[in-house]
Amino acid sequence: MEMGDKEDVPFGPPPKYYNYRCSRCMQQHEINEAIIDATIGWAEYDGEYYEGFMPILECPDCAKETLEYVKD
């Protein structure tokens, strides 16, 4: 993955990544929790958030909202 969001952080735990898979091209992506948190913030704002909600994200390859969270 080449999102350019893996930074060297000298202190604190490394950022958590979530497994996502595109339902269109079946490509797997690791999504930084900061992106998830921001998207959840928008869902809360729109009143779409619920317990256990995981946002659907845009696949960088397909440019469509087809990236879905994959449980381990």
Ligand SMILES: [Zn+2]
């Ligand atoms: Zn895709």
